[in-house]
Amino acid sequence: MAKAKAESGLPDPVVRWRELVDIVEDARQRYYVHDSATLSDVEYDAIFRELELLELAHPELVSADSPTQAVGGERSEMFEPVEHLQRLLSLDNAFSAEELAAWAGRLERELGSLPSLLCELKVDGLAVDIVYERGRLRSLATRGDGRVGEDVTYNVRFIPGIPRVLTPAPGHPVPDLVEVRGEVYFPVVDFDSLNAEMLELGLSPFANARNAGAGTLRQRVDRREQELAAARGRGAGERGAAAVARLQADLDRAVRRLARLQLVVHGVGIWQGHEPAAQSEAYVALRGWGLPTSDRIRIVERLDDVSEFIEFYGLHRHDVEHEIDGVVVKVDDLATQGRLGSTSRAPRWAIAYKYPPEVVRTRLLDIEVNVGRTGRVTPFAVMAPVKVAGSTVAMATLHNEQEVRRKGVLIGDLVFLRKAGDVIPEVLGPVVEERTGDERAFVMPTHCPSCGTMLAPSKEADVDIRCPNARSCSSQLRERVFHVASRAALDIEGLGFKAAVALLEEGVISDEGDVLLLGADDLRRSQFFTRDGGEGAERPLTANAEKLLVELEAAKARPLWRVLVALSIRHVGPTAAQALAREFGDLDVIAAASVDELSVVEGVGPIIAEAVLEWFGVDWHREVVDKWRRAGVRLTQEHVATGPRPLDGLTVVITGTVEGWSRDAATLAVQERGGKVSGSVSKKTDFVVVGENPGSKHEKAIALGRPVLDAAGFGVLLEQGPEAGREAALPPEE
Ligand code: IVH
Numbered sequence: 065m066a067k068a069k070a071e072s073g074l075p076d077p078v079v080r081w082r083e084l085v086d087i088v089e090d091a092r093q094r095y096y097v098h099d100s101a102t103l104s105d106v107e108y109d110a111i112f113r114e115l116e117l118l119e120l121a122h123p124e125l126v127s128a129d130s131p132t133q134a135v136g137g138e139r140s141e142m143f144e145p146v147e148h149l150q151r152l153l154s155l156d157n158a159f160s161a162e163e164l165a166a167w168a169g170r171l172e173r174e175l176g177s178l179p180s181l182l183c184e185l186k187v188d189g190l191a192v193d194i195v196y197e198r199g200r201l202r203s204l205a206t207r208g209d210g211r212v213g214e215d216v217t218y219n220v221r222f223i224p225g226i227p228r229v230l231t232p233a234p235g236h237p238v239p240d241l242v243e244v245r246g247e248v249y250f251p252v253v254d255f256d257s258l259n260a261e262m263l264e265l266g267l268s269p270f271a272n273a274r275n276a277g278a279g280t281l282r283q284r285v286d287r288r289e290q291e292l293a294a295a296r297g298r299g300a301g302e303r304g305a306a307a308v309a310r311l312q313a314d315l316d317r318a319v320r321r322l323a324r325l326q327l328v329v330h331g332v333g334i335w336q337g338h339e340p341a342a343q344s345e346a347y348v349a350l351r352g353w354g355l356p357t358s359d360r361i362r363i364v365e366r367l368d369d370v371s372e373f374i375e376f377y378g379l380h381r382h383d384v385e386h387e388i389d390g391v392v393v394k395v396d397d398l399a400t401q402g403r404l405g406s407t408s409r410a411p412r413w414a415i416a417y418k419y420p421p422e423v424v425r426t427r428l429l430d431i432e433v434n435v436g437r438t439g440r441v442t443p444f445a446v447m448a449p450v451k452v453a454g455s456t457v458a459m460a461t462l463h464n465e466q467e468v469r470r471k472g473v474l475i476g477d478l479v480f481l482r483k484a485g486d487v488i489p490e491v492l493g494p495v496v497e498e499r500t501g502d503e504r505a506f507v508m509p510t511h512c513p514s515c516g517t518m519l520a521p522s523k524e525a526d527v528d529i530r531c532p533n534a535r536s537c538s539s540q541l542r543e544r545v546f547h548v549a550s551r552a553a554l555d556i557e558g559l560g561f562k563a564a565v566a567l568l569e570e571g572v573i574s575d576e577g578d579v580l581l582l583g584a585d586d587l588r589r590s591q592f593f594t595r596d597g598g599e600g601a602e603r604p605l606t607a608n609a610e611k612l613l614v615e616l617e618a619a620k621a622r623p624l625w626r627v628l629v630a631l632s633i634r635h636v637g638p639t640a641a642q643a644l645a646r647e648f649g650d651l652d653v654i655a656a657a658s659v660d661e662l663s664v665v666e667g668v669g670p671i672i673a674e675a676v677l678e679w680f681g682v683d684w685h686r687e688v689v690d691k692w693r694r695a696g697v698r699l700t701q702e703h704v705a706t707g708p709r710p711l712d713g714l715t716v717v718i719t720g721t722v723e724g725w726s727r728d729a730a731t732l733a734v735q736e737r738g739g740k741v742s743g744s745v746s747k748k749t750d751f752v753v754v755g756e757n758p759g760s761k762h763e764k765a766i767a768l769g770r771p772v773l774d775a776a777g778f779g780v781l782l783e784q785g786p787e788a789g790r791e792a793a794l795p796p797e798e
Pocket of ligand 1: 153154188190191192392
């Protein structure tokens with residue numbers, strides 16, 4: 065964005081003001097009228113803030129039509145206008161603890177002391193105004209420009225989450241006329257499936273849940289019904305029938321989507337009748353009448369407690385069923401609210417603390433491809449580094465060529481990037497309006513960028529392509545060596561990605577087979593593992609190298625299933641490997657087994673069986689195994705299950721450090737008894753064994769009501785079986 069310069073060389077405030085106003089107005093128009101966003105929330109906030117500061121420095125610029133004086137929001141012509149009984153205001157924002165403290169300081173000065181404050185979530189939804197007359201719904205309108213909104217009342221009949229009649233509550237009669245404010249939102253859990261549906265229909269997906277909510281609520285269902293009735297009336301014929309079917313499907317879809325909308329109320333406009341004394345009391349009444357209020361509300365007396373609330377939901381942002389973009393802090397007492405009053409834009413008695421954004425915009429500089437462990441070629445986005453949800457992101461996977469097309473991104477595009485919590489970064493799509501024409505489409509390479517081999521389609525998944533040069537493609541080699549050492553495989557500390565690359569590049573190892581053969585003399589040949597001083601056998605090893613040597617010895621004694629995982633056999637992850645190890649107990653027996661013998665094993669099946677057979681059919685794969693054998697890697701499992709199998713068909717999750725058990729030993733103990741050990745808790749999990757520091761799996765187990773066992777309970781399960789195990793489960797509150 066070029067800054068306007070006056071002749072002095074400084075930005076001319078008048079020109080800059082105009083520029084900022086234009087940007088804000090354009091962004092608002094798109095946001096409110098078209099349910100799409102051209103600026104990310106942070107960018108919008110930054111520009112709005114610049115405008116406010118500019119007006120502060122140049123009060124002569126402020127005019128009645130400046131966006132700083134207006135509530136924000138526009139109306140489209142698509143719906144009938146509804147005038148709100150009382151104007152809907154906006155909220156002032158705080159972006160830091162200091163700004164929040166400054167607001168609280170103003171309250172204290174004005175009132176003499178800090179009043180009781182009500183903290184609640186800032187729902188990133190679509191603001192609505194609902195009027196109930198004598199307890200019956202009169203209108204539901206979008207916020208619009210704050211004075212006049214759009215009439216979407218017709219759609220309420222399809223939204224079970226919005227009551228059409230209010231029921232009187234003890235102590236809280238329903239007023240003759242009441243205007244309720246809140247946010248309509250599209251639940252986060254349904255958002256991905258909605259977007260998948262949009263794409264299937266050839267429509268652009270929604271950039272965020274807010275747009276999804278707005279797009280859903282602002283559907284002209286009444287028109288669709290009329291069109292359908294008219295098409296029906298026009299009668300038969302093949303084309304007529306097709307039109308009716310299409311319109312019917314369209315209507316059904318619209319209604320289905322409306323049914324998913326939810327409401328949360330957070331305020332009241334006009335209230336004719338006995339008025340409450342506090343915001344929190346109003347919520348009690350609203351809830352009593354059947355309106356959905358939030359459970360996540362706290363009344364506090366100190367600013368520290370506000371900060372705690374903010375911090376808590378900053379960490380649990382994604383445990384909420386709707387998107388949140390901050391916390392709203394309100395003076396609880398309504399008389400005090402009245403005393404503090406409002407500016408033309410926002411009340412002085414409330415403030416919105418905004419969280420750092422989770423969707424940002426950045427430039428897609430290039431799309432490169434990565435060649436994985438099994439040769440799969442995956443495009444990924446290279447972006448201008450950008451901070452999102454607390455960390456800096458510069459890369460994101462794009463999965464495959466189809467996905468690049470589906471997202472519609474071009475190299476050079478400005479793109480929306482999302483990172484939700486600790487979830488991996490994801491490119492959402494392009495900001496089409498910002499295209500200059502210089503963007504170019506991604507072309508999948510025909511040859512491997514690492515080794516130059518011609519790429520070939522994958523046998524299994526038609527969306528994937530692979531580099532067939534499995535043995536010596538440097539990318540695949542690197543990934544396989546790194547995988548051998550990974551936590552899921554032989555778990556060798558001290559052999560990270562950089563070390564793997566160094567050992568291969570320096571020629572110390574030539575493949576994954578050599579990893580387990582590494583000795584002190586080999587490591588001495590590596591720059592990566594040695595320090596300066598001395599040559600040849602004298603050259604000192606780094607502490608990391610010493611550690612690696614110890615780790616390698618330990619790795620040779622790991623259970624058989626880990627060895628199987630480390631071999632990088634396609635589709636053989638921990639579950640299949642555990643099943644194979646348990647059943648056959650010996651790598652040579654597995655190598656000699658037929659597809660039939662392999663696929664009867666529970667948890668194995670024909671695809672994995674084929675992959676195993678194919679893998680052992682390759683000469684150099686057997687050489688890898690031979691090298692490991694020579695290195696002394698244990699290729700058998702000592703405890704093959706022979707006894708009874710009391711845990712047959714049961715799935716156990718083990719989390720945290722269970723006293724008296726190593727993770728591998730606990731896993732083996734379950735497997736020997738016929739049970740399966742899984743890494744994630746679901747409704748199908750039969751037992752969750754928790755040790756010290758169990759983390760989120762424990763919480764999930766409680767949430768899903770799965771039996772939770774401590775070390776003692778685990779012993780009972782192993783010795784006495786599932787029934788006794790269930791009795792030994794910890795009570796839910798522990
Ligand atoms: S109170 C006069 N509480 O945020 C104060 N607003 O950025 C009116 N919003 O227009 C708003 N969650 O649509 C309030 N818990 C909450 C909210 C909330 C979301 C929206 C509201 C408002 C916008 C201002």
